[in-house]
Amino acid sequence: MDDRPNGTDKRDRNMLKYMYIFRGGVATEPLSPTEMQAHMTKWYAWADGLGRSGRRLGGEPLQNTGATIRGRERVVSDGPYVESKDLVAGFMLIAAESLEEATQLAQGCPVFEYGGSVEIRPLLEGRA
Amino acid sequence: MTRGDPGPNELVADLFRHESAHLVAALTGVLGPSQLALAEDVVHDALLAAMDAWRFELPRDPKAWLLQTAKNRAIDRIRRERRFGTLAPQLASEWALHVAVEAALSPEQDAQNQLAMMLSICDEGLSIETHVTLILRFLCGFSAKEIASAFMLDTQTIDRRLHRGRAHLKQLRRLHDVSDPARVRARQPSVLQALYLQFNEGYHGSDPVDPLQPALCADALRLAELLLEIPAASSAEVHALSALFCLNAARLGTRLDAEGVFLPLAEQDRSCWDRSLIARGLAHLSASATGEQLTRWHLEAGIAWEHTAAPSLAATDWARIAGYYDALLLLNPNGIVAMNRALAIAELQGAQAGREALLEVADDERLQRTPFFWGALADLDARVGLDAAAQRHFEHAVELSRSRAERVAYQRKLAKLRN
Numbered sequence: 222m223d224d225r226p227n228g229t230d231k232r233d234r235n236m237l238k239y240m241y242i243f244r245g246g247v248a249t250e251p252l253s254p255t256e257m258q259a260h261m262t263k264w265y266a267w268a269d270g271l272g273r274s275g276r277r278l279g280g281e282p283l284q285n286t287g288a289t290i291r292g293r294e295r296v297v298s299d300g301p302y303v304e305s306k307d308l309v310a311g312f313m314l315i316a317a318e319s320l321e322e323a324t325q326l327a328q329g330c331p332v333f334e335y336g337g338s339v340e341i342r343p344l345l346e347g348r349a
Numbered sequence: 350m351t352r353g354d355p356g357p358n359e360l361v362a363d364l365f366r367h368e369s370a371h372l373v374a375a376l377t378g379v380l381g382p383s384q385l386a387l388a389e390d391v392v393h394d395a396l397l398a399a400m401d402a403w404r405f406e407l408p409r410d411p412k413a414w415l416l417q418t419a420k421n422r423a424i425d426r427i428r429r430e431r432r433f434g435t436l437a438p439q440l441a442s443e444w445a446l447h448v449a450v451e452a453a454l455s456p457e458q459d460a461q462n463q464l465a466m467m468l469s470i471c472d473e474g475l476s477i478e479t480h481v482t483l484i485l486r487f488l489c490g491f492s493a494k495e496i497a498s499a500f501m502l503d504t505q506t507i508d509r510r511l512h513r514g515r516a517h518l519k520q521l522r523r524l525h526d527v528s529d530p531a532r533v534r535a536r537q538p539s540v541l542q543a544l545y546l547q548f549n550e551g552y553h554g555s556d557p558v559d560p561l562q563p564a565l566c567a568d569a570l571r572l573a574e575l576l577l578e579i580p581a582a583s584s585a586e587v588h589a590l591s592a593l594f595c596l597n598a599a600r601l602g603t604r605l606d607a608e609g610v611f612l613p614l615a616e617q618d619r620s621c622w623d624r625s626l627i628a629r630g631l632a633h634l635s636a637s638a639t640g641e642q643l644t645r646w647h648l649e650a651g652i653a654w655e656h657t658a659a660p661s662l663a664a665t666d667w668a669r670i671a672g673y674y675d676a677l678l679l680l681n682p683n684g685i686v687a688m689n690r691a692l693a694i695a696e697l698q699g700a701q702a703g704r705e706a707l708l709e710v711a712d713d714e715r716l717q718r719t720p721f722f723w724g725a726l727a728d729l730d731a732r733v734g735l736d737a738a739a740q741r742h743f744e745h746a747v748e749l750s751r752s753r754a755e756r757v758a759y760q761r762k763l764a765k766l767r768n
Binding site: 247252261310 | 401
């Protein structure tokens with residue numbers, strides 16, 4: 222991972238926290254059970270890879286329901302009310318050396334197979 | 350999750366395919382075959398919902414999750430589309446429907462539901478190819494595209510078969526009765542025949558990229574063993590077929606070498622054969638001996654056992670294998686059996702005798718279209734010193750090869766001959 226000549230022991234201290242925010246990525250076309258299994262397998266392989274290299278710090282999937290409160294009037298409405306491709310499906314906290322590396326690590330995420338996205342945000346207090 | 354538990358990838362391995370079969374059979378059983386399309390839609394939606402919800406983590410009990418989701422969706426749809434009137438009278442209230450669907454989806458009902466579906470599919474009015482197609486679609490969870498690729502056919506052909514099958518199922522008042530032995534037995538031969546065809550497609554497949562399809566073999570075995578769970582369907586014959594599947598499946602892993610090329614039996618590493626499948630096959634073989642009839646499945650299982658039990662090719666009991674082939678030819682005369690008999694004779698009495706036996710069936714047109722025939726003939730040509738003929742016949746086997754795995758295997762033999 223780290224090929225800088227004297228970077229090895231600095232690495233742990235230099236790790237920063239990032240949040241992956243997953244949106245969409247839900248298939249809408251007809252899929253066969255085999256294709257669904259294959260897609261799930263990719264998710265677990267990807268998350269497992271991040272876990273084994275100590276990068277995955279936590280995270281949770283979200284249900285597609287809930288409520289939103291808006292404005293001074295605090296109007297409560299049902300549901301997140303966005304198109305499914307913009308719906309936040311879950312988040313994950315990871316450790317990476319830089320935004321560049323965090324971006325690199327997200328490339329393998331299977332959310333892109335069905336039109337989803339990953340937003341990558343550094344935490345304000347970001348030491349991992 | 351603690352260490353030693355199966356990871357999520359092991360848990361999910363065949364879960365979607367198998368749960369698709371379980372749920373479609375259960376819902377079609379309880380709602381009636383006229384609601385097949387609804388059952389298929391509901392199950393597809395439930396699986397898609399699972400795929401969405403399980404991306405980050407599998408639920409504690411994935412099967413229970415799916416069951417609940419499928420049940421709720423089925424009842425929602427029936428309520429929304431006001432379909433109560435189209436259901437059987439005993440399901441016509443929401444409460445009754447809840448109770449009935451809940452009971453039908455319970456794991457204890459699974460074998461019965463899937464068997465009822467299988468028996469309904471294997472109707473004499475449909476061809477055996479259609480039987481296999483429908484089994485793969487409804488009881489193994491394969492898509493039309495995947496079935497087409499496994500059988501090297503175009504998707505339209507498979508779609509046509511599925512269309513015919515769906516139309517046939519829809520006009521049934523209910524799925525086949527699994528409790529009446531006479532009615533079950535009447536359909537049993539076509540079910541076993543279809544499972545045999547499915548297994549063989551996994552074992553010597555025509556798919557140009559993946560000539561072996563272990564999932565087809567594993568599912569044929571799963572469905573055969575499922576018959577054994579139902580008293581009216583369990584018989585010595587089903588044990589014989591299960592034995593054949595186990596003993597062949599045990600050797601599946603050594604059929605290809607590291608480069609994905611078919612290995613001749615003589616070169617396969619026998620120590621890698623699956624011991625647990627062999628033991629399971631042997632148990633089925635003993636159970637199959639209780640019947641009064643000696644069926645082709647008994648004979649084929651006997652042959653598979655001789656190959657599996659032999660310590661080497663040379664130490665194989667070829668006399669017994671040739672005897673089984675003789676009996677098989679009487680029951681089921683066909684070119685492939687005659688070819689295999691000739692190969693057993695070559696080991697027993699020498700290459701010359703084997704070659705003569707093979708040439709006796711050389712005008713069988715179906716045999717002539719397979720690469721195996723030309724490959725077998727070329728092997729025997731070479732063993733009796735007819736190198737020119739061997740070369741010509743290997744070249745023909747290469748031309749007829751359906752996959753790289755077959756082609757390279759014959760090309761290697763050809764290269765050895767030329768050196």
